[in-house]
Structures are given as C-alpha cells and as structure tokens.
Amino acid sequence: MLLLIPGPVQTRPEVRAAMAVDIAPWDRDFAPEYIAIREKLRDLAGGVAGRHVCLPLQGAGHFITEAALRTFVPAGTAPAPGRLLIPMNGAYADRMARLAREAGREVVLLPAPDTRGVAPEAVAAALAADPAITHVGVVYSETGSGIVNDVPAIGAVVRAAGRRMIVDAVSAFGALPFDLSAQPEVDAVVFTSNKCIEGLPGLGFAICPVERVAASRGNAQSWSFDLADVYDTAQRAGWGSFRFTPPVQALHAFGVALDIFLAEGGQPARLARYRENCRILYEGARALGLEPYLAWEHQGPIIALFHQPRVPGFELQRFVEALKRRGVLISNFHNTEAPTMRIGCIGHVGPDEMRFALNALRGALEEMGVRRRDAA
Incomplete structure (x- = not known):
C-alpha cells in the first residue's frame, strides 16, 4: 500500500x-x-x-x-x-x-x-x-x-x-x-x-x-x-x-x-524530492480535471489539496476506498471549509510512486463515474 x-x-x-x-x-x-x-x-x-x-x-x-x-x-x-x-x-x-x-x-x-x-x-x-x-x-x-x-x-x-x-x-x-x-x-x-x-x-x-x-x-x-x-x-x-x-x-x-x-543529502535533498513529488501530483491531478485548492505560487511541498468533484453522489470515503483497492491510501477527512481531498507528497516516495498514484486517481474517478469535465 x-x-x-x-x-x-x-x-x-x-x-x-x-x-x-x-x-x-x-x-x-x-x-x-x-x-x-x-x-x-x-x-x-x-x-x-x-x-x-x-x-x-x-x-x-x-x-x-x-x-x-x-x-x-x-x-x-x-x-x-x-x-x-x-x-x-x-x-x-x-x-x-x-x-x-x-x-x-x-x-x-x-x-x-x-x-x-x-x-x-x-x-x-x-x-x-x-x-x-x-x-x-x-x-x-x-x-x-x-x-x-x-x-x-x-x-x-x-x-x-x-x-x-x-x-x-x-x-x-x-x-x-x-x-x-x-x-x-x-x-x-x-x-x-x-x-x-x-x-x-x-x-x-x-x-x-x-x-x-x-x-x-x-x-x-x-x-x-x-x-x-x-x-x-x-x-x-x-x-x-x-x-x-x-x-x-x-x-x-x-x-x-x-x-x-x-546520507541522502539532508534538508536540501529532501526538499527537492518533495517539491518534485508535489509538482507531479499537482500537474497530473489538474490534467485529470481536479481543481487544486491553492494557486501554485502558494502551494507548499508537503501536501496538496484538491476540491472534491462537484457531481451528485460523490463521497470522499467511497473515493478513498476505491483508491485503496488500487494500492493508494489518502486521508479520509479534510480540514478546509470547502470539501477537499488531501494527498501527501512526503515520505519514502518519489516520482514513480506519484505517477502510480495518479493512475490510481484516474481509475478511482472513472469507477465513481466522474468524467474529466465533471471533476472541476
């Protein structure tokens, strides 16, 4: 997972x-x-x-x-x-x-x-x-x-x-x-x-x-x-x-x-990896039709939030379970007033894992009947 x-x-x-x-x-x-x-x-x-x-x-x-x-x-x-x-x-x-x-x-x-x-x-x-x-x-x-x-x-x-x-x-x-x-x-x-x-x-x-x-x-x-x-x-x-x-x-x-x-290079190396993780996620999720919560100039490298698709019947917990079936686990709650989805960019993960996550996101959205033009 x-x-x-x-x-x-x-x-x-x-x-x-x-x-x-x-x-x-x-x-x-x-x-x-x-x-x-x-x-x-x-x-x-x-x-x-x-x-x-x-x-x-x-x-x-x-x-x-x-x-x-x-x-x-x-x-x-x-x-x-x-x-x-x-x-x-x-x-x-x-x-x-x-x-x-x-x-x-x-x-x-x-x-x-x-x-x-x-x-x-x-x-x-x-x-x-x-x-x-x-x-x-x-x-x-x-x-x-x-x-x-x-x-x-x-x-x-x-x-x-x-x-x-x-x-x-x-x-x-x-x-x-x-x-x-x-x-x-x-x-x-x-x-x-x-x-x-x-x-x-x-x-x-x-x-x-x-x-x-x-x-x-x-x-x-x-x-x-x-x-x-x-x-x-x-x-x-x-x-x-x-x-x-x-x-x-x-x-x-x-x-x-x-x-x-x-040994990996300390803080500068870790920041560089996390920033790249976040960039891949941010751009890839936008390509799937998800709307980021933050403008890129205000986006930190630790976690990215996206607005939940504005379609009838979308439920965050169901989406989380659909992602889990595809091998990815994200938070099943949000802290913002607007309904959002939280996806972390930190941990022992890199570009390959972020691309794997994007494929899982695509599959979960399709399973729930969310088309690209519906997501934003």
Whole structure:
C-alpha cells in the first residue's frame, strides 16, 4: 500500500525493521545512541552545542506543541503573564490556539485566509497594536491546506519588536529550511519523528536556547509537559537519560531514519524530492480535471489539496476506498471549509510512486463515474 498522507508517512524497510528489537531505554549501551540523535537534531536545526538543546517528549505533535506553549508562555497567574499571538490561517493554528487556551494562556488571534502564507507586515502591525503580546506562535507548514508560512520573515518582525516566537514545524522540519542561530527570537522549534525525517510515530522534539529553557522553570504547570524539567533531568542524570518510559523502539528506528536522511543529502535533498513529488501530483491531478485548492505560487511541498468533484453522489470515503483497492491510501477527512481531498507528497516516495498514484486517481474517478469535465 502506498501511503500518501502528511504523517505517518511511507517508511523504508530498514526503518521498519529497526522496530523489531527489544531495548531497555535505561541501558547504558543505548545511551550513546540517544545522545547522538539529540545532537544531530540540534545541529539540523542550526543549533550550537552549549547554546541550544534538543528536548524530546513522548507523544504526537500536539504534545510537543503544548509542552512548548506551557514552558515558554507564562500563565496569567505568573508575575509577568504571557500573551500569545497566533496567525490563524489553517486548522493547525486553530489547534495551537486551543492548546494554549486550555493550558490557561491568553491568546490573541490574527485572522488570515488559509490559501496563502500570512503577511509578516500583518504580524508586525498586530504586535505594534498590542504591547502586551509576549509571544507569536506560528505553524510553518499548514497541512490543513498546504500553505507554508514564511517563518524567517515573520521571525524578523518578531525580533524587531522585541518579542519571542514558538514555531510548530511538525510537518516542516527536515524539508523546509530552518536556522535557529539566525533566529534568536525563537524559544522553541518543535517537530515529530514521523514526518519529513521519515521515521515512525511516537516522539516529539523541541530545539531550544539553553538560556530560555533555564529561565522558564515553573511555567509549565504540568510535570509531563515541562520542557524545563526535561532539561533539568538531562543535566542531572545525563543526556542519555529519560524521565518516563519512552517509545524506545520508535526512537531506535528514528535514529536509522535520521542517518538515511543525512546520507541522502539532508534538508536540501529532501526538499527537492518533495517539491518534485508535489509538482507531479499537482500537474497530473489538474490534467485529470481536479481543481487544486491553492494557486501554485502558494502551494507548499508537503501536501496538496484538491476540491472534491462537484457531481451528485460523490463521497470522499467511497473515493478513498476505491483508491485503496488500487494500492493508494489518502486521508479520509479534510480540514478546509470547502470539501477537499488531501494527498501527501512526503515520505519514502518519489516520482514513480506519484505517477502510480495518479493512475490510481484516474481509475478511482472513472469507477465513481466522474468524467474529466465533471471533476472541476
């Protein structure tokens, strides 16, 4: 089965095989492997040894995002309460806002369409209008629609305004460029094991400046979601130590995926492959009569959305099942107000797999009686 969703992604056989081992996470023989993963990820994020740290956490992307919000944005009861501005141009911005609110953080929404990246000028204006805003939370790659927000440009206006930033790079890290050393306004860039590094689910990571972590002790109001506590544990027990039992097999497999990622050429090579995947899909789906949700100039390389065919009787779940019978699995839901279909471009896939998917799309559309002129 060809898996074309924005995560978990299609993985290599070597990565899946790495799960088939029994490991004691506290074993001293495993500690060097864990330390090496943390250091490689710090370096990939543009971090510097001694100045930046990799802080892992068990769970999904929502877990590591909530941990960053809790750790770095002080609650309203703090001596200096935080206030978080979130550009609202996608489903995962909505989720960040909910995570922050339910953690008791004050949220300011910056409305924006989900068909293009938010304008840095709009962020700058919002910061100028509200001096109480301490942080900006931004989703780098919005898989709800496929757009990419310009994190370096947004970071520049945040830095100029003397504020801080948290970057949800869950579906961006490893493909889209990021340099923490060039963005000192960032408190945390967060991501997971099962997206562009092409590992398996189970782990989130935050790369953070040491001084910001140390200054954030006591903010989290949660033991499980306290990144400062993750840091303190590493300081006390060593960088190969865990606070709680981790998904250690997934971590071991992630190390294999990370080494493959580096051997393939790292972020530039992965971005080039994903961009080509997306181009083939975008152009091929248009040739089948499907209407893209985004204009090409706003289309990110991670996932492409297409409007569902406007014909009587078309049902997304039936379409998904028709594709599955042809060996391709896509998402059976959408996050946009308009009915769309979501097709991922990431994972251990290339041009041949994308062309195979297009043939499956053609067959599924024909099975459902959707003619080319009906699709758009």
